[in-house]
Amino acid sequence: xxxxxxxxxxxxxxxxxxxxxxxxxxxxxxxxxxxxxxxxxxxxxxxxxxxxxxxxxxxxxxxxxxxxxxxxxxxxxxxxxxxxxxxxxxxxxxxxxxxxxxxxxxxxxxxxxxxxxxxxxxxxxxxxxxxxxxxxxxxxxxxxxxxxxxxxxxxxxxxxxxxxxxxxxxxxxxxxxxxxxxxxxxxxxxxxxxxxxxxxxxxxxxxxxxxxxxxxxxxxxxxxxxxxxxxxxxxxxxxxxxxxxxxxxxxxxxxxxxxxxxxxxxxxxxxxxxxxxxxxxxxxxxxxxxxxxxxxxxxxxxxxxxxxxxxxxxxxxxxxxxxxxxxxxxxxxxxxxxxxxxxxxxxxxxxxxxxxxxxxxxxxxxxxxxxxx
Ligand SMILES: NC(=O)c1ccc[n+]([C@@H]2O[C@H](COP(=O)([O-])OP(=O)(O)OC[C@H]3O[C@@H](n4cnc5c(N)ncnc54)[C@H](O)[C@@H]3O)[C@@H](O)[C@H]2O)c1
Numbered sequence: 301x302x303x304x305x306x307x308x309x310x311x312x313x314x315x316x317x318x319x320x321x322x323x324x325x326x327x328x329x330x331x332x333x334x335x336x337x338x339x340x341x342x343x344x345x346x347x348x349x350x351x352x353x354x355x356x357x358x359x360x361x362x363x364x365x366x367x368x369x370x371x372x373x374x375x376x377x378x379x380x381x382x383x384x385x386x387x388x389x390x391x392x393x394x395x396x397x398x399x400x401x402x403x404x405x406x407x408x409x410x411x412x413x414x415x416x417x418x419x420x421x422x423x424x425x426x427x428x429x430x431x432x433x434x435x436x437x438x439x440x441x442x443x444x445x446x447x448x449x450x451x452x453x454x455x456x457x458x459x460x461x462x463x464x465x466x467x468x469x470x471x472x473x474x475x476x477x478x479x480x481x482x483x484x485x486x487x488x489x490x491x492x493x494x495x496x497x498x499x500x501x502x503x504x505x506x507x508x509x510x511x512x513x514x515x516x517x518x519x520x521x522x523x524x525x526x527x528x529x530x531x532x533x534x535x536x537x538x539x540x541x542x543x544x545x546x547x548x549x550x551x552x553x554x555x556x557x558x559x560x561x562x563x564x565x566x567x568x569x570x571x572x573x574x575x576x577x578x579x580x581x582x583x584x585x586x587x588x589x590x591x592x593x594x595x596x597x598x599x600x601x602x603x604x605x606x607x608x609x610x611x612x613x614x615x616x617x618x619x620x621x622x623x624x625x626x627x628x629x630x631x632x633x634x635x636x637x638x639x640x641x642x643x644x645x646x647x648x649x650x651x652x653x654x655x656x657x658x659x660x661x662x663x664x665x666x667x668x669x670x671x672x673x
Pocket of ligand 1: 327384
């Protein structure tokens with residue numbers, strides 16, 4: 301496998317300053333991605349838990365623990381990386397934009413479409429909004445997209461996306477947010493799958509759905525609050541039908557009310573063959589294809605995407621000449637698909653999608669290693 305060197309990173313006089321707000325479970329993956337790079341530097345961190353922020357800052361050369369208000373207005377911070385819980389995403393983003401910063405955030409971009417529209421409208425001139433998922437820029441989904449774009453399965457007709465689990469309270473020490481508005485299996489896991497479907501099949505114009513809730517209480521299984529019961533305020537089994545602009549139809553299932561599944565994460569069916577894409581919650585994985593009439597599935601060689609990427613590659617992508625693929629416009633479109641699907645389920649009808657997004661430029665096969673100083 302030949303890859304382009306990590307050479308089109310922007311040439312910078314100083315590293316791009318990142319200030320992280322929210323230092324919970326997922327923050328470690330971002331810190332690992334940025335460690336040792338010379339194009340980005342984590343210059344400040346903030347969390348409601350001040351001791352946690354101080355402990356994280358101590359481990360990063362040149363990094364300070366600040367309050368959120370200090371961090372968003374700090375002159376060394378170019379981009380605020382928002383890793384708080386969904387209910388706080390909009391509030392932090394709006395503070396950062398008021399201070400003229402770029403914002404890159406975890407998904408979803410806001411807990412509701414109304415808040416997300418406020419966030420998008422607040423992006424100052426010269427700044428940008430981006431956000432997770434950036435896993436879709438890895439070799440798994442990018443290789444699948446390259447195969448579809450090359451016509452290997454013919455004209456795509458349909459796709460199936462499936463994510464089923466028993467719920468995150470089995471492993472997350474503070475799983476409350478997964479069961480509040482802004483959470484649920486669709487808003488939590490949907491972004492990976494739906495962003496992939498938009499990458500593969502283009503934007504969505506109409507959705508319908510059905511959803512249910514198996515129980516009103518969940519019990520935390522691990523950590524200091526193990527045994528504690530938490531209320532369930534959202535539907536925990538969500539299914540939907542998505543009509544893409546090009547005519548292909550996706551059927552999707554996201555559930556905290558199952559256990560295991562043997563279903564492939566994503567299958568795309570075309571007029572000439574079918575394709576299986578790997579787990580879009582990861583950056584890599586094997587793409588498989590089966591032309592109509594073939595006896596077996598065949599591996600598709602890895603041919604596109606960031607190789608060796610980790611969470612945060614989407615932020616670094618913004619610093620490149622052709623970058624900005626994990627855009628706020630994509631995050632807003634995907635959030636509208638999800639919130640409209642839930643509205644459609646509640647109202648038992650189809651809902652038209654009002655936002656759209658161009659498919660971002662494909663990612664050529666590019667090594668994403670740490671950049672040596
Ligand atoms: N945990 C995962 O595996 C995972 C994976 C992918 C994405 N995410 C996403 O990352 C985000 C965070 O998830 P997590 O699992 O790290 O959550 P978490 O509860 O472990 O951490 C959230 C952190 O944000 C802090 N915080 C909350 N509100 C704040 C505010 N107003 N100001 C400052 N700090 C605040 C909390 O104190 C906490 O330290 C969520 O949007 C989630 O969907 C999580």
